[in-house]
Amino acid sequence: MNFDRTEEQELIAASIARFVERDYTFEARRRIVASADGCSEDVWQAMAALGLTGLTLPAEFGGLGGGAMDAMSLMEAIGGALVVEPWLATVAIGAQLVARGGSDDQRRSIIAAVAGGARKIAFAHAEADARHAVEHVATRARHDGDAYVVSGVKRAVPHAAVADTLIVSVRERGGDRDADGLTLLLIDRAAPGVRLDPLRMLDGTRAADVRFDDVLVPASARVGPAGAAHPLIGAVTDFATALVCAEAVGAIASANAATLEYLKTRKQFGVPIGAFQALQHRMVDMTIEHEQALSMASLACATVDTERDPTVRGRMVSAAKVRIADACRHVAQESIQLHGGMGMSDELKVSHTFRRLTAIAQQFGDADHHLERYAALSGGREGSP
């Protein structure tokens, strides 16, 4: 039992904290969100210079070789500062899929480029009727000689417009909800037949609906086994879910800090409103939510780094996501309420944190989805949690 950071983790945390404080103020973020791309190449290059774009990628291809536990402080900082750069999409999902499932050639070329900041990836996976089901893929890939021909629509793909490469889940066989039959393909964002309809999201990030009309893809662009990519997608989704739990912890801490500061400085009836017990107790409950969320994010990140059994892994990640989703909702709503009218204002960061927390509560599955998955994976499992 040890909850201290390693020396390397301390260094990473310190460098991220310095970077955020200097280059990612709330005003800087506001300008970035309002820009044409909705994210910043300068920030991305600065993150690359700190090694962050390779943090969780294999060292042999230019990454730092870290796991989810090593990325916790980065994710907490991303949540605290509401960073909108495509780190999760590119490093934790896109390049992670390649690192775990790709050929040697793919790993050599793609991971080095991502780690160096030269390439961004988006994961084109979610579809209209999927809700949160990872196995739901209706986008089809038929064979044409040595190549695939892909047709279908992916909904609200995070950061698709700034990605150089899309990694796309397609179905080679079976029904839309079968776990069997899934394949991952690397498709150039600018390839013929790929069309993007850009979207703005609640939390200020960008996404796009991506339409594939008979897009020709060489077999060499396949990542992982043909028709059997579901375990790979599931593992990387759990990995990213654990990380977004850590991001939530940072966002919750930020909302709590802003709210506590407000309780101490806002005066009504001649006293700081934090003198009122009704508000004190609500602030205490928000603090407890943060502690419980941090515990579960730690459990999720440790689990995805060390647990080999996908049932146990999925069960623990779902447990964490249930608890995190509840905490996100609780803290987001209370932070606005305790700020009163000011909390509603777009001018205050807390209203932006509210939006990100609302998004995280649903990202990779809401509380109901993960409760159902938790129970399904607990089947016949007596014993302590």
Place this chain on the structure above:
Amino acid sequence: MDLDYSADEHAFRDEVRAWLATNLPPALRDKVVRYGHLTRDELMTWHRILAAQGWIAPAWPTEWGGTGWNVVQRYLFEEECGYAGAPPLMPFGLAMCAPVLLKFGSDAQKTRFLPRIYRGDDFWCQGYSEPDSGSDLASLRTSAVRNGDRYVVNGQKIWTTLAHMADWIFCLVRTDATLDRKQDGISFLLIDMKSPGITVRPLILMDGAHEVNEVFFDDVEVPVENRVHDEGKGWTVAKYLLGHERMNTARVGTSKRELEQLKTFAAAQRKDGKSLLDEPRFRDKLSRLEIELTALAITNLRFLDRLRGGRPPGADVSMLKIKGTEIQQRLTELMLEAAGPLAQVVGPAGGDADGDDLLAALAPRYCNMRKTTIYAGSNEIQRNILAKHVLGL
């Protein structure tokens, strides 16, 4: 970051678990697991078994019989005892009076009382709350007037747990009512329950149990040598003790066992021919509770890790009390729900409601456990403590 115990700690836990498996009398365990109310004899039987093993007072200094275990070992021991279904150890002597004597007591007081507490010769109770002094404990009015080498005590204590079994009571009394601050002028006295002028009256709780009492003091004479610490310093003693009282209120081990029991029980209940575990509405409630307990177990480990690193137990303990008791209550609530309408049966008419029928114990248990968010500093008081000492409000 490593969420697991070390190899040494695992070995220690295995040792404790193996010892419990052979030394915890099955009859005692069964009664605990079925939520029975233990008699003084049953409580002291377990006390003496642990004392004989040398494990009755792990936290005490080794010269007084402590085990020398570190905080993680002490926690593991308590968690394993709770998980195994061992009878609870009454804290009043071991974890309340003894730490006070060790910190503030004279050598004579230590020598006189500590070995008897260790062996289980004396059964202690705690005289704190009064009819008009609950959460506002410092407003207490039970008076002790000095008369030569004696104090003469008059007043009333209430909610005194197991006073009807007790040989001794430690009391907060007012020795000076003229001071401005209500925290000043309070003293800490040890009083023999056999003293003339003490009357104990049962307060029966809504589950029918006799756990708590009113204790009346009518010109009770207490030798001055039974005062701990200086006259008027009782509040210092009380504050020191409050930290101790809340050390193990997360009760993760006990809740883990009760959760397993709840799952087993719910699995055997049928709704529309299906197990209650497959009923989505019930299952989701159960899952959320299990997840909350998982989170609390890790929060508890993080707390232990800090404690081990030399950081003293602070107001954060209040968080464990709040979450731990909410979970304990929720467990009893879901047991009640799982049992369905038959949960309303509390025993045979005219018979003893304290039998070995689990079903009949569920509703009384649900009633009884409402106390947990009220006692040992209500959860609202815990939130006040957190607001003041952690958040600076």
